[in-house]
Amino acid sequence: xxxxxxxxxxxxxxxxxxxxxxxxxxxxxxxxxxxxxxxxxxxxxxxxxxxxxxxxxxxxxxxxxxxxxxxxxxxxxxxxxxxxxxxxxxxxxxxxxxxxxxxxxxxxxxxxxxxxxxxxxxxxxxxxxxxxxxxxxxxxxxxxxxxxxxxxxxxxxxxxxxxxxxxxxxxxxxxxxxxxxxxxxxxxxxxxxxxxxxxxxxxxxxxxxxxxxxxxxxxxxxxxxxxxxxxxxxxxxxxxxxxxxxxxx
Amino acid sequence: xxxxxxxxxxxxxxxxxxxxxxxxxxxxxxxxxxxxxxxxxxxxxxxxxxxxxxxxxxxxxxxxxxxxxxxxxxxxxxxxxxxxxxxxxxxxxxxxxxxxxxxxxxxxxxxxxxxxxxxxxxxxxxxxxxxxxxxxxxxxxxxxxxxxxxxxxxxxxxxxxxxxxxxxxxxxxxxxxxxxxxxxxxxxxxxxxxxxxxxxxxxxxxxxxxxxxxxxxxxxxxxxxxxxxxxxxxxxxxxxxxxxxxxxxxxxxxxxxxxxxxxxxxxxxxxxxxxxxxxxxxxxxxxxxxxxxxxxxxxxxxxxxxxxxxxxxxxxxxxxxxxxxxxxxxxxxxxxxxxxxxxxxxxxxxxxxx
Ligand SMILES: Cc1cc2nc3c(=O)[nH]c(=O)nc-3n(C[C@H](O)[C@H](O)[C@H](O)COP(=O)(O)OP(=O)(O)OC[C@H]3O[C@@H](n4cnc5c(N)ncnc54)[C@H](O)[C@@H]3O)c2cc1C
Ligand SMILES: Nc1ncnc2c1ncn2[C@@H]1O[C@H](COP(=O)(O)O)[C@@H](O)[C@H]1O
Numbered sequence: 001x002x003x004x005x006x007x008x009x010x011x012x013x014x015x016x017x018x019x020x021x022x023x024x025x026x027x028x029x030x031x032x033x034x035x036x037x038x039x040x041x042x043x044x045x046x047x048x049x050x051x052x053x054x055x056x057x058x059x060x061x062x063x064x065x066x067x068x069x070x071x072x073x074x075x076x077x078x079x080x081x082x083x084x085x086x087x088x089x090x091x092x093x094x095x096x097x098x099x100x101x102x103x104x105x106x107x108x109x110x111x112x113x114x115x116x117x118x119x120x121x122x123x124x125x126x127x128x129x130x131x132x133x134x135x136x137x138x139x140x141x142x143x144x145x146x147x148x149x150x151x152x153x154x155x156x157x158x159x160x161x162x163x164x165x166x167x168x169x170x171x172x173x174x175x176x177x178x179x180x181x182x183x184x185x186x187x188x189x190x191x192x193x194x195x196x197x198x199x200x201x202x203x204x205x206x207x208x209x210x211x212x213x214x215x216x217x218x219x220x221x222x223x224x225x226x227x228x229x230x231x232x233x234x235x236x237x238x239x240x241x242x243x244x245x246x247x248x249x
Numbered sequence: 250x251x252x253x254x255x256x257x258x259x260x261x262x263x264x265x266x267x268x269x270x271x272x273x274x275x276x277x278x279x280x281x282x283x284x285x286x287x288x289x290x291x292x293x294x295x296x297x298x299x300x301x302x303x304x305x306x307x308x309x310x311x312x313x314x315x316x317x318x319x320x321x322x323x324x325x326x327x328x329x330x331x332x333x334x335x336x337x338x339x340x341x342x343x344x345x346x347x348x349x350x351x352x353x354x355x356x357x358x359x360x361x362x363x364x365x366x367x368x369x370x371x372x373x374x375x376x377x378x379x380x381x382x383x384x385x386x387x388x389x390x391x392x393x394x395x396x397x398x399x400x401x402x403x404x405x406x407x408x409x410x411x412x413x414x415x416x417x418x419x420x421x422x423x424x425x426x427x428x429x430x431x432x433x434x435x436x437x438x439x440x441x442x443x444x445x446x447x448x449x450x451x452x453x454x455x456x457x458x459x460x461x462x463x464x465x466x467x468x469x470x471x472x473x474x475x476x477x478x479x480x481x482x483x484x485x486x487x488x489x490x491x492x493x494x495x496x497x498x499x500x501x502x503x504x505x506x507x508x509x510x511x512x513x514x515x516x517x518x519x520x521x522x523x524x525x526x527x528x529x530x531x532x533x534x535x536x537x538x539x540x541x542x543x544x545x546x547x548x549x550x551x552x553x554x555x556x557x558x559x560x561x562x563x564x565x566x567x568x569x570x571x572x573x574x575x576x577x578x579x580x581x582x583x584x585x586x587x588x589x590x591x592x593x594x595x596x597x598x599x600x601x602x603x
Contacts, residue, residue, distance in 0.1 A: 001357070009410065013413060013553075014549060015531055015548065015552050016418050017412045017415040018417075019416065026412070026416070026530065037530070037531050038418065038531065047394045060444070071344055091253075092392075092411075092418065092420065093390045094381070094390070094391065095384060095385060095388070095389070095390050096390075096393065097384065099255075099538040102255045102256075103255065103508070106255045106356060113393055119306075120412075120413060120530060121412055122392060122411055122580075123393070123409075123410060123413065123534075124391070124393045124394075125372075125377050125381075125393050125394065126381035126393055126394075127381075127390055128381075129349070129381040129382045129385070130321075130381045130384065130385040130391075131380070132258065132382070133353065133381070133385035133386060134255050134256045134385055136256060136351075136457055137298070138350060138457070138458060138459045138460050139349065139350075139382075139459075139460075140349075140372065140376045140460050141349075141377070142378070145522070148478065152588075153498065154463075155460070158374075158524075158525055159374045159375075160374045160375075160474040160476050160477050161467055161468060161473075161474045161477075162465055162466050162467040162468045162525075163465070163466045163468075163525075164462055164464070164465050164466075165461065165462070165464035165465070165466075166460040166462050166464050166552075167461045167463055168336065168459075168460040168461075169458060169460075170472060172460075177531075178524055178527070178531045178532065179524050196401060203598065206467070209390075210389070210390045210422065210423040210424045211391075211392060211420050211421075211422060211423075212421045212423055213418050213419070214406065214414050214420065214421050215419045216411070216417070216418050216419075216421045217415065217416065217417050217418075218415075218416060218417075219410075219414060219417055219556065220417075222556075222561075222575055222577070223277060223577070224554060225561070225573065225574075225575070225576045225577045225578060225579060226577075226578060226579070227568070227573065227579045227580070227581055228578050228579060229580060229581075229582055229585065230580070230581045230582055231580070231581075231582040231583070231586060232586050232587055232590045233593050234580045234582070234587075235580070235587060235590045236592075236594055237590050237597055238562065238580055238591070239591070239594045239595060241578055242539070242560070242562070244441055246539075246560045246577065246578075248538055248539040248559070248560045249504075249539070249595065249598060
């Protein structure tokens with residue numbers, strides 16, 4: 001069975017984020033980009049599914065600019081078989097992104113579509129269930145482990161208070177969270193092989209974004225904290241402050 | 250549906266098949282009510298409260314929207330006290346447990362007929378699963394996990410963290426209704442009572458086939474989940490091993506039943522704690538009233554998950570640990586010495602104040 005994994009290129013989580021002069025985007029100078037961490041879990045999940053079945057290919061898809069091809073190559077180097085770059089501007093409007101993906105995947109051979117639970121830049125946590133809804137497919141979110149079975153996929157979901165097991169009929173859409181899948185490192189051999197793997201490009205059928213960023217701002221600085229003291233002697237004062245000053249106890 | 254099988258038209262009232270008679274009006278705000286096993290969740294009080302503040306600013310009212318099993322309507326009366334004018338409740342025996350596709354169709358149907366200016370959800374696990382589906386059915390964008398709402402020139406503007414909390418975006422909506430999910434614990438529960446008229450109805454059947462829940466395993470210990478807790482006590486690699494977690498649990502126990510355990514990724518990846526407890530960029534994003542970071546260095550990816558906590562306390566033996574840059578109160582010291590005394594002191598305080 002073929003697996004399609006939707007990935008997004010995001011700034012490295014270590015990167016310092018500076019607001020650009022336009023006040024609505026980030027200053028891209030010096031930013032190192034990576035495949036969004038949850039999407040790497042999803043690529044790993046996809047590889048394990050095809051390896052487990054001993055059949056099928058993993059296709060990685062991204063909506064993005066020319067630079068996003070780098071992220072596709074990272075996934076190819078991990079072991080994905082083919083890649084597709086849907087060229088277009090990525091915005092915070094996840095529904096627009098989901099529409100571009102849906103337009104591409106509705107008629108593709110994509111019985112199982114995997115996404116990350118959330119992208120590490122816009123943190124919207126929405127493209128997966130939106131894509132599923134547009135395609136009229138069942139969807140499980142925040143899945144830590146999946147098992148493809150005959151005609152369905154068993155998903156172990158992380159929910160508040162425990163783990164839920166859900167069986168989804170195929171074709172379906174699943175968003176992956178951290179848990180079981182440890183993304184493999186790309187080997188040198190993998191990186192070399194990636195160069196020969198197919199990477200298609202075409203324009204994304206991306207509708208205009210309807211979520212408008214008015215301003216991007218650094219977080220409000222937390223009021224300066226204080227070191228209450230050293231060692232056990234400081235504990236009574238800490239507890240007093242928590243009750244009387246912070247009202248937290 | 251188009252030929253290619255992609256949903257292209259927003260859902261309409263008639264598709265939903267509801268008999269509902271809803272007065273639309275400017276500034277009417279819908280608030281989704283989260284319930285579990287028939288009890289209203291704390292998030293509902295926050296979402297209705299935030300909706301009430303918005304509606305006030307926009308000159309409208311709040312309609313709370315709920316779905317669940319028989320008897321939910323009676324439970325929902327309390328939401329009048331939080332500011333709901335009307336509470337519309339879809340009741341049915343088969344709705345007792347959350348089912349994503351079914352709930353999404355019911356809620357989208359209620360919204361499609363409501364003429365709302367804004368629709369608010371909680372950004373809880375359930376809300377994060379449901380809100381995008383409802384937005385897609387309505388063909389409107391969604392701003393997730395907002396920490397602020399304001400009305401500017403009559404339109405809604407949401408503030409939401411991006412880049413793991415390293416920046417905040419203020420976003421406006423070029424579509425109606427504006428759909429927003431709210432980070433739990435950030436918005437205060439509503440305090441301005443309204444009529445609270447409960448309208449129970451039986452939703453039309455039929456929704457696309459969804460997943461089938463076959464099993465649920467509660468996290469061990471059965472204590473409150475880190476994402477829902479008012480107080481979180483997290484331990485890091487400085488604890489040296491899972492056998493030392495009694496130290497962290499002791500502090501949690503002293504704080505009472507509203508406190509939960511959390512962990513850094515280093516600890517989860519080492520297999521000391523379950524990943525359900527991980528706080529941070531690749532774990533849970535939380536905003537408790539009080540957060541304890543015990544022997545956690547405060548890496549940027551950890552901060553991504555907890556920097557919107559109201560009060561942060563850090564205990565670390567390294568005075569230069571980055572966690573002290575965000576902590577409101579810090580103690581430089583050995584966690585193995587400090588934590589037991591901290592637990593004892595909290596217990597003493599609690600016993601004094603009864
Ligand atoms: C893509 C990505 C995603 C990530 N996501 C997350 C995430 O979601 N959550 C997360 O937490 N991390 C995440 N990380 C990892 C993060 O970068 C750090 O490695 C991790 O948070 C460190 O955990 P720690 O603070 O427990 O351990 P350490 O960094 O090893 O810190 C241990 C601390 O304990 C202190 N200490 C030691 N002994 C004692 C003692 N006896 N008493 C008091 N203090 C003591 C030390 O001074 C030190 O500050 C992510 C990293 C990447 C690259
Ligand atoms: N531009 C994109 N191209 C392909 N997939 C994407 C894109 N943006 C988001 N996704 C997928 O949707 C998931 C959730 O993203 P988000 O809803 O933006 O937080 C990501 O982890 C990706 O798997």
